[in-house]
Structures are given as structure tokens and as C-alpha cells.
Amino acid sequence: MEIRKNPLKKLSAHILKSYSNMERKDFPFVIAFLAIPVLQVLIFYFYVNFSSITMAFQDSTTGNFSLENIKQVLISFQENNDRWGQPVTEMLGKSVLIWVSGTLMAPIGWLTCYILTKHIPGSGFFRAMYSIPGLVGAVVFTTIVKDFFAYDGLVTKLLVEGGAKFPIQVIRNGLLGSKQTAFWSVFLLNRIMGIAGGGMILAGAFMRIPNELFESAELDGCGFFRETFSIAIPCVWTTLSTMMVFDLCGFFTADMSMYIYSNGTGIFGLNSMGYYLYTFSVNVASGGAKEIYHYASAVGFVITVITVPLVLLGRWGMAKISDAVEY
């Protein structure tokens, strides 16, 4: 009766009960295994996030509570111009475009992954070749793309020979050297190259669907399209929904390597929110002013406030759309 009244005693009683349920020798083992990772996450996730949120609401000179940083960030979004002249609203729009286009195209990616895995001979070879840009890394890949998009590069030449009309800046500097074409060139390239494959995890999920399932469906007169949409996709739904939630978390961090394309300058519109947030880290690492820490934290806070409800909504939506299919 006393335990029920006191929440602390209730909690300790619960812990003691759990502890007595497990073998005593297991407890030190569990502690030993978890000690370093838990300490790490407490310091570098929880403390860092707490510190970042605190800095967002602090005056950079006095350290007192202040809404000034948040106000300045909101004004910068309103005016599409932050204190360093960065077009923040434009960058926000680009990040939304990157994410929305990726999400809308995701079903095509699932379909290509399924057809490649289950219906195309030599799917392993195709998949291996599709992974080359990822394997060589962002620095190498963007360097190659810069070559192709240069004024005398293959893509620019092909487009000009195909009759495309470009402003003089593109003729002189290449597709990445003009505000009219730079972002769109990178964006379209990423989207076109991102369609095929669907990734290793999804390919593995499709491969694990037992063939018997398709065979019995075939005996029941199930055709290709029904097999795809009524068997294959629902069978990997758990994987798909999890991948989509993780993708949602990258709402403002997917930057299509804009930092490397623009050599860290964001020039010619080669920027996005992911680029913007990363430049703060680079600035503080190269000895930037104290106020950058506070401003960067405020930007992060505002963006987090936008992203978190979206992620929670996405998680809820994924769970609602379909229950996991067991096989």
C-alpha cells in the first residue's frame, strides 16, 4: 500500500524485481558491455544536443537567456538572407525539393530493385556497377562530374550539339559555372542516377522472399503485375517503411555533395540546408567567431522544430498504411 503511494519506492521495487528475475552474474556483464556506448551517447548525443539548444537561447557575449538568435534566424528565413549573405530560404526550398523528389521517386526505385533482383539475369553485376559512384566516394565522384559538366566536358558538348541553348556564362564556365544551370544539373544527375538499384538492404529483402510464395501464386493464376504489387512489395513493407523513416530523418541533411561541388562556397546556387549546416562546422573548426556557435545552434533548433513533427508523423503514417507481413 505504501509502495503504491510513493512513486520512487514503486520504481525501486520494480527495478529490484527485474534484477531478481535475472541471474545475478549477468548484471555486471550487461553493465560492462553497455558502459562505454552509453557514456558516449550521453555525452555526444544528449549533452551535445542539450548544449546546442542552450546556446540557441543564449546571448553570445553575456551568456544570458536571449531570443535574439532565434529571432535573427527567423528574420533570415523571411528575407532569404542571413548575416553572411547566404540565401537561407532558397537553401531550405532546395532541401525540401531534394527530399520530396526523392520520396516521390522512391516507389520507382523499389520497383526497379524488385525487377532487377527477381527478373533480370546478371542482377548482381548490374547492382555492382550501380554502386560504383558510391564506392569511389563523394570527392572522387563530384570531381568526375565537374569534368563532364565543364565548358568542354562531355555532357555540355552533347547538350550543345543536341541544340540546347545556354547563356554565355555556361558556354564560358560550364554547366556548374552559372546560377541558371548549376543546381539543376547536379539535381537531375543525382535523381537520374538514383533511380536504379534500390540499395543492398532492399535487394536482400526481396531475395529473402521465398520462391514458393511466387510459385503458388502463379498456380493460382497470379500474373506479373499482381505478383509485384500484391506479394513482393507487401512482403518487404517492414524494410521499406523503416528505410523511409530513416530517409525522413535526413530531410535537411541530404545535400547532394553541394559543399564539394562548390568548393565550400555555395556559389552559383550550389547549396542546400545540409551544405549550410556543414559550413558552420567548418567555420568553427577553422577558428570562427564565438557568435557562430550560437547562431549555428539557433539555425539547428529552428530546423529541428520543423523536422521532428514530420518524422513523427511519417512514423505514424508508415505504421498505419500497412501492418508488417510475416512469412
Next chain:
Amino acid sequence: MKIKSEKIKKFLKHSIWAKLFIIVFFLFFVFQLVIHVYPFLFVINNSLKTAEEIYKDSMALTTTWSFRNYLVMIQKFQVRGGIYFEELLFNSIWETALWLLANISSSVLVAYVLAKYRFPGHGLVYGIMIFTQTIPILGTGAAAYKLLHGLGMINNPASIWFYWCNGFDYSAFILYGTFKGVSASYSESAKLDGASNVKIFCSIMLPMMFPCIIALLVTNFLTMWNNYTTSQVTLSKFPNLAYGIYIFQKDALYMEEGDTIFYTALVASSIPGLALYLSMQNLIVKNLSVGGLKG
């Protein structure tokens, strides 16, 4: 071969519309193959040209096959006026190895304990794993740098490993699902035979998890090997190959044979990742899976 013939047999059984659909996709896959592979072949081709050949026509096939370029690159590739290719390579190797050791071992420990033991606070620790993975708190780079600087971990290989001991990341999530799939009967029988927790973990559970761990090591290897941000922000005094190439691309313009050196460096830096991944592709596809997000 059997699979291929099975796929072809299956294809022949489809309706005309389904056949047409698959053929269109096959052509699309071939087009994708060209746009994915051609750029890399272009770099390999240019790495085997002389500077004059590149200057004349960077798109043409090499006629000289100058493998000597690779020796020249090892001698002349340098950044920040004195950091040579071998030092960048050495930094890439130790940074990747240390990061993999810290990150994957932490993930294994967290995933194993969460999947196989019930303990007070189990729900809380599991909740942390889900929370840190699905609730993105952005723009914390400045705060993280401030803390790392305060702890003396910037440019400090002796302590940076602790920052990399993130046992609650995507790898832990994958490992948790895989550990969950391992039957409890193995450890129960071993316990009855008197095996300790450490013995069960090292001699029974870890060997069963090797394919999944190796698959994660390979995918994470690629992440770190190609990562330039760590070198730029936290280990700027120890630049790796990816960051070295990022810096060098500007210097190449002002160097004799700069283009050939640059292209050979691009190819050389890509070889470890390509070789490792392409040889392990099947293992990765078969062993990496993610479950649902509950909690």
C-alpha cells in the same frame, strides 16, 4: 547459371504486357549501367594518358598507356606543401581501422545485450537506440566541436576513438535484428554446460554473427574511407586520402603533370573500396536487413 535460366524460363511464361514491361526495364538498366560506369572508365583512361594527351582531348582513348603515371603520382602528389600520398594513405588506413573498431564493436555490444538480456532499464536503453536514430536533432556540429575541443579530442588520435564509439547507430539497429534472430537455445544449452556469459558471447554468438559483422565492416569501411569531413573538422592535422584529393584538385591546375597525377590519385584512392565491396557484394546483400521500428 541455374538462377539465370530460371529467370529466363519465368520470363517466357509471362504475358505479353509483362514481357514488354521487363524488356523496357532491361533497356533502362543498360542505360543506367552506361551512365554509372562510363565516368569511372573515363578517369581510368585519363590516368593512363600523358599530360599532352589529356590537354589535346580528354575524352579520347589513351594511346600511350602510361602506367608510369602511378609512380610519378606517388612521388609528386602532395598537399599543404609536404604531406605526400603515402602519409595520406597511412592516415586513411589508421583512421578507418580505428573508426571501424570503435564503432562496430560498440554496436555489437549494445545490440547483443539488448537482444539477449532482460535487465533493469532495458526499455530505456532500447528507447535511446530508437530515439537517436529516428529523431533528428540538427545543427549540433558547432556544439559538438566546442565539446571535443574542450575535451582535447580535436587532432588527438589517442582519444578520438571515444567519440567514434557510437553504439546506437544504424549498425546497432541491423545487428539487433540479427541477434534477435539467433535462437536462445544455443546460449541456454551452453549455460547448462557451465559456460560463462563472456564464453557464450565470444565462442557461440560472435561466430554466428560473423557474416553480418563482416557485411557491416565493409559498408562502414566505405563510409569512413571516403569521408572527408572528419579530416576537415576533427582531424585536420591528419588529412586522409579523400580530403587530400579534395585539397589537391585546386593545386593540380598549377602543377606540371597536375592532371595525370590527379587522375591517378583518384583511381588509386578508389581501389580499396571497389575491391572490397565488389568481392563481398553477395555477403552484404544476404546479411544486411532491417526490421520494424517499435518503441
